[in-house]
Amino acid sequence: MRPAQRTAPHPGSTPGQRLVRRTTIRRSRREATLQLVRSDHWDALMIGLRAADILQQRFASVYTTHVAGLSTHPRNLLGTVQALFSLVAACGVELPDVMDISANAQDPVAALSTFPPCVQNDSDVLGALDTCRWALESFHPVVYGQLHEVEPLFDGGEQNLLALLLWVLADQTRWSITPDPIQDVIDVAIGEIPPERAAFAARIARLADQRWPRDLPMDAFGQQLDQQTYRGLNLGKAVRYVFSATDLPFADLSMDELEEMGWTGMDWYAVDFATIAADQAEARDYLQHYYDLDALVSTQPEVFDEVLEVLTEAVAATIPVHPCGSPCDQPPTVRGAS
Amino acid sequence: MTTTDQRDSCAALITLLRTIPAQPRDARNPLALLRPLFDGTMTIETALSPAIQDAIAQCEQLAYPRDGRGRNLCDRLSGLPPIPAAHPVSGW
Numbered sequence: 521m522r523p524a525q526r527t528a529p530h531p532g533s534t535p536g537q538r539l540v541r542r543t544t545i546r547r548s549r550r551e552a553t554l555q556l557v558r559s560d561h562w563d564a565l566m567i568g569l570r571a572a573d574i575l576q577q578r579f580a581s582v583y584t585t586h587v588a589g590l591s592t593h594p595r596n597l598l599g600t601v602q603a604l605f606s607l608v609a610a611c612g613v614e615l616p617d618v619m620d621i622s623a624n625a626q627d628p629v630a631a632l633s634t635f636p637p638c639v640q641n642d643s644d645v646l647g648a649l650d651t652c653r654w655a656l657e658s659f660h661p662v663v664y665g666q667l668h669e670v671e672p673l674f675d676g677g678e679q680n681l682l683a684l685l686l687w688v689l690a691d692q693t694r695w696s697i698t699p700d701p702i703q704d705v706i707d708v709a710i711g712e713i714p715p716e717r718a719a720f721a722a723r724i725a726r727l728a729d730q731r732w733p734r735d736l737p738m739d740a741f742g743q744q745l746d747q748q749t750y751r752g753l754n755l756g757k758a759v760r761y762v763f764s765a766t767d768l769p770f771a772d773l774s775m776d777e778l779e780e781m782g783w784t785g786m787d788w789y790a791v792d793f794a795t796i797a798a799d800q801a802e803a804r805d806y807l808q809h810y811y812d813l814d815a816l817v818s819t820q821p822e823v824f825d826e827v828l829e830v831l832t833e834a835v836a837a838t839i840p841v842h843p844c845g846s847p848c849d850q851p852p853t854v855r856g857a858s
Numbered sequence: 859m860t861t862t863d864q865r866d867s868c869a870a871l872i873t874l875l876r877t878i879p880a881q882p883r884d885a886r887n888p889l890a891l892l893r894p895l896f897d898g899t900m901t902i903e904t905a906l907s908p909a910i911q912d913a914i915a916q917c918e919q920l921a922y923p924r925d926g927r928g929r930n931l932c933d934r935l936s937g938l939p940p941i942p943a944a945h946p947v948s949g950w
Contacts (some may be wrong), residue, residue: 565895569902
C-alpha cells in the first residue's frame with residue numbers, strides 16, 4: 521500500500537519532481553551534517569565542551585562563576601581546557617605537558633584567557649584544542665617509573681650506571697628485568713662510555729662474572745636496604761625504583777609502558793585528585809633517591825665501588841644463615857670491587 | 859471572484875492554523891539547533907544542556923552510525939566461559 525499523500529501537490533510540479541525535491545533536501549541536510557561533524561571545528565568544540573563538562577562536575581564553583589556564561593568561541597573553550605588543567609595542577613596532580621596550552625596552577629582563572637605565544641589565530645586555537653584530545657579522553661597523571669630499554673638509558677655513557685650495576689648483579693634473581701641478555705647490555709653500555717671515563721668501563725667489565733644468588737629473598741633484601749642510607753640517600757628506595765618493586769604504580773610504571781597498556785583508563789569524573797597527588801609525590805621521592813644516587817655513582821668511580829660494597833654487605837646480611845653457621849643455600853657470588 | 863463561503867472557510871482555516879504552536883521551520887533539524895554553538899553565540903552552559911547534547915548526539919549518529927552489532931558481539935564474547943586448558947600453555 522502506498523503511503524498517503526501528506527502535502528498538497530504544488531500546482532506546477534509533477535509527483536516525480538516533488539520526490540526529487542524532498543530527496544535533494546534530505547541529502548543536502550545529511551551532507552551538511554556530515555561535513556560539519558567531520559570538521560576540525562566540530563572536533564575542537566567537542567574537546568572544549570568535554571573540558572567544560574568535567575570542570576562543571578569537579579570544580580562547580582569555578583564553572584558557575586567563570587565558565588558557564590562564556591560563549592562557545594573556540595578561544596573560550598581552549599581557555600576552559602587550560603583552566604581545568606590548572607585547577608587539577610593546583611590540587612597537586614602533575615599532568616603531562618600538553619604542547620600549545622599553558623596551565624597556571626597559581627591562577628587557574630587567569631588561564632581562561634591567557635594563551636601561549638604560539639596560539640595567535642583561530643587556526644592555532646583549533647590546533648591547540650586538538651592536542652588536548654588525548655589528555656581529555658581519560659585522566660592521565662604523570663608516572664615516574666624507569667624505562668627498561670638499553671639505548672635510551674645508557675646513551676652517551678654518562679648516566680644510569682647505577683641501573684646498569686644493579687641490572688648486572690640481579691640478573692639471576694627474581695627482580696631481573698633486563699630486556700636483553702645481560703652480556704649484551706654490558707657490551708652496549710661499555711661501548712657508549714667515552715675514553716676519558718675508562719675507569720667506569722673497567723669497573724663495569726669486572727661486573728661480568730658477579731651475580732647475586734638466584735634465590736636471594738628479594739623482599740627481605742629490599743627491607744634490608746630500606747634500613748640503609750648512603751650519603752643521606754635511602755638505598756632501598758633507589759634499588760626498588762630500578763626494579764619497579766616499589767608497589768607504587770606511579771613509581772613502577774614508565775610513561776612508555778603506560779602508553780603500551782593503553783593508558784590508565786582513569787575516569788576524569790571519579791578520580792580522587794588528592795590521593796593521586798599524594799601517590800605522585802611518593803613516587804617522585806623514589807625517583808629522587810635514584811636520581812641523586814645515580815648522579816654520584818655515574819660520576820665518581822669511588823662511589824661506584826662503595827655502593828657495590830654496601831650492596832654486597834646487604835646481600836650477605838639477607839641470606840638466611842643455617843644453624844651450623846653457614847648460609848643455607850649457595851654462597852653469594854658477589855665480590856667487592858677490587 | 860471569492861464567494862462568501864470561500865472567505866468563511868479561509869478564515870476558519872487561518873483560525874485553525876493560529877492554534878498550532880509556532881515553532882522554527884527547521885526545529886527537527888539538529889543542525890539548526892547547533893548553529894549558535896558554531897557561531898560562538900551560545901553560552902557554554904547552554905551547550906551542555908540536554909537539548910544541545912541530544913542534537914550533538916543525533917549529528918554524530920548520522921556521521922558515525924552505530925548499529926549495535928559490534929557491541930552485541932562484544933557482549934556475547936565477554937559472557938563466554940574461559941576455554942579449559944588441559945595443560946598450562948607454554949610461555950604464559
